[in-house]
Amino acid sequence: MTGTDRDILISRVIDGEASPEDWSALKALAEREPSVWRDLAGLQQDHAELSGAMTEVVAIADGVDAPVELVGGIADRGRSLRMWGGWAAAAALALAWIVRGPGAAEPLVSPASGQHAGLGPFGLSQNSGTDDYFNAYLRAGQQDGRVLGEVGEPVLVQTIPHEDGGYEVRYVRQVMERRVVPQLFGVGVGYDEQGQTKPVLVPVKSSSGRM
Amino acid sequence: MVRLVGLEDRAAYEGASGAAHVLAAIRGERDAQRQVWEDHRRWVAAVLMAHKPRQTDLEDLLQDVAMQFVRRIHELRDPTALRPWLRTVAMNAAHASGRTLARRKRDGLERRPAATSGGLGASGAAPGSPDAKPDLLTGRREEARRLMELSERLPDGYREPLLLRCLQGLSYRLIGEMMGIPDTTVETRIARGRRMLRELAEKETSSGAPATPRRAGQIENKSAGGKEAAHTPAQEPRTHDGSAEQSP
Numbered sequence: 001m002t003g004t005d006r007d008i009l010i011s012r013v014i015d016g017e018a019s020p021e022d023w024s025a026l027k028a029l030a031e032r033e034p035s036v037w038r039d040l041a042g043l044q045q046d047h048a049e050l051s052g053a054m055t056e057v058v059a060i061a062d063g064v065d066a067p068v069e070l071v072g073g074i075a076d077r078g079r080s081l082r083m084w085g086g087w088a089a090a091a092a093l094a095l096a097w098i099v100r101g102p103g104a105a106e107p108l109v110s111p112a113s114g115q116h117a118g119l120g121p122f123g124l125s126q127n128s129g130t131d132d133y134f135n136a137y138l139r140a141g142q143q144d145g146r147v148l149g150e151v152g153e154p155v156l157v158q159t160i161p162h163e164d165g166g167y168e169v170r171y172v173r174q175v176m177e178r179r180v181v182p183q184l185f186g187v188g189v190g191y192d193e194q195g196q197t198k199p200v201l202v203p204v205k206s207s208s209g210r211m
Numbered sequence: 212m213v214r215l216v217g218l219e220d221r222a223a224y225e226g227a228s229g230a231a232h233v234l235a236a237i238r239g240e241r242d243a244q245r246q247v248w249e250d251h252r253r254w255v256a257a258v259l260m261a262h263k264p265r266q267t268d269l270e271d272l273l274q275d276v277a278m279q280f281v282r283r284i285h286e287l288r289d290p291t292a293l294r295p296w297l298r299t300v301a302m303n304a305a306h307a308s309g310r311t312l313a314r315r316k317r318d319g320l321e322r323r324p325a326a327t328s329g330g331l332g333a334s335g336a337a338p339g340s341p342d343a344k345p346d347l348l349t350g351r352r353e354e355a356r357r358l359m360e361l362s363e364r365l366p367d368g369y370r371e372p373l374l375l376r377c378l379q380g381l382s383y384r385l386i387g388e389m390m391g392i393p394d395t396t397v398e399t400r401i402a403r404g405r406r407m408l409r410e411l412a413e414k415e416t417s418s419g420a421p422a423t424p425r426r427a428g429q430i431e432n433k434s435a436g437g438k439e440a441a442h443t444p445a446q447e448p449r450t451h452d453g454s455a456e457q458s459p
Contacts, residue, residue, distance in 0.1 A: 003406075004399065011402035015376065017383070043405050046412070047377065049355040050362065054257065054377040057269065061256035064273045066248035066281050068241040161275060163311050 010040050014047050134173075141177065148176040233290035244281055247293070252277070254389070255301050257378055261371035262305035264312050265363065276304050294389045361411045362404075369404035372397050 009026050012018040030036045124132050141147025154171040190200030235243035259272050279300050362370050375386045383394040
């Protein structure tokens with residue numbers, strides 16, 4: 001019997017996997033080498049100690065649940081955003097057509113285009129950060145009546161753990177704007193010459209209604 | 212509260228999370244995902260213990276794996292491959308943690324390991340402080356701590372089946388299924404792992420100094436003609452240094 005065979009025999013006994021044949025072989029071995037009992041006792045004790053330590057690992061594991069609400073919530077929110085994102089794109093298209101009209105020559109005027117010598121857009125310095133520009137946009141928009149303000153708290157979309165620690169948090173900030181337009185249009189589905197569907201503008205009948 | 216794991220839990224490992232349950236989890240049913248995770252999280256923790264760096268907190272790592280489980284379970288094509296897939300997710304998380312620690316060490320940003328982590332992980336809080344997690348091995352015999360630490364010195368491929376077997380609910384067959392090796396190889400590695408651990412402990416006790424781990428190729432060659440021959444530990448992914456990563 002090799003050393004490994006002996007170890008396997010002992011290991012089976014420790015694990016409660018020994019067959020009657022294994023027990024017979026162990027007893028026969030022990031008659032020739034009584035030290036096998038001492039060996040068994042030592043390895044059995046080690047196993048018990050390690051198993052005791054593993055109960056602590058199990059206790060930790062039992063305290064960690066699957067974050068189905070968190071991840072599911074983010075996924076649902078992502079799906080929702082994607083769904084409404086499509087409508088938002090269509091609405092933006094409609095708004096552009098209403099404001100500019102087909103064939104309009106002059107570009108849309110943006111506050112960001114009003115640059116001064118040595119300054120960036122909005123009169124901010126070149127070193128200004130994203131937040132500065134965003135706040136300046138809000139201020140400028142509120143001054144000219146275009147922006148009513150930021151709405152609600154940022155909406156959490158996704159959190160991504162970073163390898164170096166911390167998390168990247170992705171969120172949506174919503175700004176309510178207003179604009180006076182002569183006519184309201186909705187977006188419907190039409191067909192082009194090839195019979196392919198395309199978005200078409202459909203006038204909203206009641207000019208006093210809210211969209 | 213510490214729950215003892217015994218043979219009565221075997222059913223939890225062997226029978227739970229049948230294919231229908233796993234399929235429901237793959238489809239995104241939250242209750243099924245919750246249940247499948249609960250059925251498997253213990254052995255996932257044991258896999259993490261076998262592969263994570265000592266300084267990494269087990270609970271943090273397990274939460275990371277739980278997050279990835281929920282996020283990526285829909286990628287699983289074969290429900291019967293759940294265990295190997297989940298093991299790979301866990302191993303990748305442990306290796307990523309190893310790489311992060313190595314990078315921090317290189318950049319001089321290494322956090323000091325908690326003095327009483329006992330191998331389970333660093334809490335990051337000073338022992339005795341209000342924020343400190345209870346020392347998970349406090350009150351246990353010093354021998355258990357010593358053996359757990361000594362088991363870190365076992366060659367690659369030996370510690371994991373040894374720790375998994377200590378959960379007692381896991382059969383050789385299931386461990387082999389997870390690790391992608393025959394159950395006879397699992398049995399051999401567990402037996403040899405126990406022997407090596409005992410020798411390490413005796414060597415340390417007799418010398419009074421930490422025993423030098425023997426490399427896989429230096430294992431006492433008692434296995435001539437044994438079952439291990441066709442499955443050497445060298446075939447196992449490297450551990451602790453994060454130098455190898457598998458794709459689920």
